[in-house]
Amino acid sequence: MATTFPRQHARTHRFTLGAPRSFTVAPDGSRVVFLRSRSGSDLANLLWVRDVADGQERIAADPEALLGGAAEELSPEERARRERSREGTAGVVGYATDTSVKMAAFALSGRLFAADLLTGDSRELPTPTPVVDPRPAPDGRHVAYVTGGALRVVAATGEGDRALAEPEAETVTWGLAEFIAAEEMSRTRGYWWSPDSDRLLVARADDAPVRRWTIADPANPQAEPARVAYPAAGTENAEVTLHLLSLDGARTEVVWDRERYPYLARAHWSAAGPPLLLVQTRDQREAAYLSVDTATGATSVTHTDSDPIWLELFGGVPAWAPDGELVRIADQADQADQDADLDGGARVLMAGARRLTSAALHVRAVLDIGDDDVLFSASEGDGDGSAGRSAPGDVGVYRVPLAGGEAVRIADEDGPHVASATRGGGTLVLSTAAPARPGSRVVLLREADSARIGAIESYAETPVLATAPRLLHAGKRRIPAAVVLPTGYRESDGPLPVLMDPYGGPHGQRVVAAHNAHLTAQWFADHGFAVVTADGRGTPGHSPGWEKAVSRRLASVTLDDQVEALQALAEDFPLDLSRVGIRGWSYGGYLAALAVLRRPDVFHAAVAGAPVTDWRLYDTHYTERYCGTPQDDPEVYAESSLLTDEGLSLVDPGSPHRPMMIIHGLADDNVVVAHALRLSSALLAAGRAHEVLPLSGVTHMASGAEVAENLLLLQVGFLKRSLGVAGGSEGTQGHPLPSKGEA
Template sequence: MKSSRAFIYFLYVFLTYSSTLLYAQNKEITLEEIWGGEFSQERMQSLQSLKDGKSYIVQDYDAASQDMKVEIYSYKTGEKTGTLVSSKSILGLDMFQTFQLSTDETQLILGTEVESIFRRSSQGIYYVYDLSSKSLSKIDEGKIQSPTFSPKGGKVAYVKNNNIYSYFISTGETTQITSDGKKNEVINGVTDWVYEEEFAFVRAFEWSPNGNQMAFLRFDESEVAEFSMDLYGTYGQSLYPSQDVFKYPKAGEDNAKVSLHLFDFEGNSTSKIDLGEYEYLPRLKWTADENLFSVQSLNRYQNELKVYLVDTKTNEAKLTLTEKDTAYVDVTNDLTFLNNNSFIWTSEKDGWKHIYHYAQDGSLINQVTSGAWEVTKFYGFDDRSGRIYFQSTENGSVNRDVYSVLANAKNKLRLTTKTGTNRADFSADFTYFVNTFTNTATPAVYTLHKASNGEILREIKDNKALLNTLEAYNLSDKELSTIEVNGNELNMWMIKPPNFNPENEYPILMFQYSGPGSQSVSNSFFGTNDYWYQMLAQQGYIVACVDGRGTGYKGRDFKKVTQKELGKYELEDQISAAKLLGEKPFINKDRIGIWGWSYGGFMSSNAIFQANDVFKAAIAVAPVTSWRFYDTVYTERYMTTPQENAAGYDENSPITHVDEFNSGNYLLVHGSADDNVHVQNTMQLIEALVQANKQFEWRIYPDKNHGIYGGNTRLHLYTLMTNFIKEKL
């Protein structure tokens, strides 16, 4: 009798444990978990190498003591070795948000009340803090932009109200370098909206090596048309909306007139540098020579880039290198001057992006890398070893590895060993690098390596906690493959339902971005959207992504085939891929959906309008609906101007194809304060759909920018999209 009771009790415990374990391994993802940060990866804080190459610093906030610190760590051991600065120890400053270290590492610029302007720009109240004397001085009473130490640390240059100033630290005196700056008319020392967005830089001044001279750009945007956005605010704030008015040059319209100037501190004089004919000046950089700096110019088509070396003793600009392409030339940050003023340059001129070494006079010394693969990141040059460090796709276009090679192109070393995505952060003297590794099954793993041979010294972080969390969920693999479409092997990922049965038929949602040079298919771990895709897979959907023609990392010709016809070949590839996927026995070809954001929204709109017979439903978030509405730099790079290429603009615009759309399963979403892809795009498309009597769904998020986030906004948006997919697909 006792043994029978014991057996029954054992059986009860076993079944209870088994069912609990089964349940724990079959949890389903919720939107609240995704947007509540449940699946966040543990990341390394942004680190900055100290010049000794043996230590690095990171910013850290202690919430308990409300103390902002900059801590010092050893590369070799990972142990904290000291504190560079602590807000609690600074007399007269309770807190700081940002910091910048002087070249000699004796002073800091500390930022407070820092607020964003556009994507990369910000302004705030800034101080100089001396680490030795513990003295604190405010640079300016008002909010300023881009404060930057001179190389020897005696001065700080900054921009205020579109003018450049120099603050002399020892005396506290300020010199005004320009005086004609005026909002929406003239900008000195920082870039206008379109340069910031498309050339990806804000500070438009450069100190000479000894701090006696400064090269800077001046933007005359008085002839650039203004764009305005109403800002509605929160209920109870104001009875009337405010308005944000800024200069935005749309395709075919006037750009700001940009000029190059040189300020001499000893003579307190400014000179204008003559560069001949050009449209854009996208890069400034000083060489190792005190009296020699470089400037890059582009024509309006952006298919001819010139590198000039400017002699500050004569103000003469000498043309050193010209890069041409039948389509366009990419602007990069790769130009690196060596001690003898020879320089490293990257180019696609052999059909793939590779590294080149040029003499100061522009003559080619040698091509450093070559092959049917691309250099995807230039990390730098170590003048002690003569080695160049870079990242590339040599191990496959969806993968990234870190390499080094001598400047004479010999003795190339692969420094990373695991197949996936490897990214390096090198110490100042190239003794070490921190590698970040990830693949489709592995969240970020951070390891320390010797830069000389890639030897791993220690593991820093591994995200096992996230993997342990994910074990409780019923997740699917993110499968990488290729699909042959229109004569090309295209990269693809696919996520299938966890209980996938090849005998069943499933609806499929296709995601794509498709923009020039982009990549959405890579051997890397889940991003936030991937958890949403996993949630949809748990609910019976297949989700897939195909990188079509026009995307990046498969050579110059593959990327630039879309020239003058953005949306044509990309759409052909998405349609053909959808048809091929629809032929698979486990995919229901009558239930294929497509979605995308920004360029991807442009694509998904075209897909549902022009291929109703292929796609049953589509979602477009913040889409470009006509390239006529987008900015000069981006649009004309690929399309020339609408005056020259009207057919290319209009034939691939979703607005042109509304009559082909069968009313129904289309969701259109935009933020009303999108300074990038203006809500005008969506409003014009809405009007075209209304006048064509086409039924659809749409949603405007008030005062939200291109990212459509803040508070519960993302949760609301993804709930909207999830419900739409479940109802329509």
């Protein structure tokens, strides 16, 4: 039987299995450590080491051998960590090394292992279980880890295991990121070693103030429901404090104004300076960069930022440069960018008071800070802070001198692409994806002259179909968009029904210059659709003003931009605007449901996967950034949500009823299933027919192969029925669609 795209897409985890990832380069540049599974359908990652000089690769840790062939067993803490990081693979899913990159520590089945990266030998260290997030000290002599909410440390020889801090109550954890930090701040860690390896900076989180929600498994009524601490908008967060814990048992609390700055967003500790913290106010409009006195725990303000809308968080910063200057990413509004709709502004790289990059680059993240320069990722702009004049979705790797000078792009190929990198000792690992070829290519470059000195092979499968997305800007706003037509489509074939396929919201860029990102769109297109993906205002990669335009008006802005992109693209592409469907997951699911409820004149069917339907039910750090609080801004929540306490929100009772399929995992602890159930109840009360597909035991990721495969098949079937596409029934029972040409 021939392999179908849905089946291949599902069992390869969207073609990511077998691809090398998570690179670490030794400080002398002699070896590269990375993760990779044995094939494009193998879930279990192995830990590999590649010698740069001779190109030889060897396995440093094989999960199957280390576990004796036994299946992995994951603790609730580890499952939660993987859910927060959207990690769906197995084996060695993460590791940490000492400074010399001679030793790595990792957890398997809740057990602690250490790998000698020079010899390739791995062994288990005897400790209490289950082990979570083990990290070696910089000197490699000890390994810290978390178990049962306690932070413990053990010698690399396996001796002297002991607790440095133990929970005082069931609600307390030491050394773990609390829910809101891991889910919304991208702070996945809860402790940091000192450069001298003699102490640790450790977060203590107490979620006692957080409301408890219940997540049940209706398919297994004999199972006890899970009680989870969920900080919904306008309610209490976990209480987070910081402490310096010495290996000799000494303990010092780190003190800052936690009443003013309750969010611990970032922590950094390197040889270039004392511990560095980034803390935020609850409304995220103010932030302070704090330097920690390790003798007393007192903090001093190094820098403060403020923004009338919100302050974004970035990867790799804040951090100290080797000369002690503060490296950060900042939003700046130049006079030329003060346009009426705030779509401009510049996102720049700073070292102290020096601006290292111009508005021609929209800085995304800092990848590494060297002795003389900074390695970072950025999108190209046109010099006015808008990353909209170059090809949409182009993300490059750059380096710029710390002393000031021109930023130079590092590339191994021409044309738009999406790249990331890491480096050490003059060796740079560059990973690149491009529209013209499937997957990613990983090459080793000599930093001095960017000469290629090797490549790391990917075992990822080649997709059974290929795509050639048209990447362009749509409408007066120049909305980044991708258009995918059926394979072999000819103009004489006539207009096509349209499938809008957005995420459309914050932190979710879908229009990217990479082949695999558009494969699912191609599969839908080959079923008879013109598939359009549009990254309207609110999505990343464009400009600060573009992202912040959704403040206090999530629904109207994101929906308006989908409509504008659709109508503008119809002038140049064969789009049948009388048959327009929309599908999405998470924020995209919210946008899909919003589209058919508030603009049924434009959208005729929707697939809403795991949608947020009432923002009062979503978490604090994310929701309050865009909507304020339900107590202070009730009108914002009423306008942005699909629901009110009385039913559907801002829906004309006389508007056409459009078919909707609602999909939700019953085990979702991020967007809980209450969102979908309340939407279904409101639709029923309004007499609006719809379909609900509950996924038993499935979380927000919905990454199981069987589920992922059949979700694609069920969605395309629903859309073909609803839009009258050949191969499906005409319309949906009880709610016929307008015939072709009718609005």
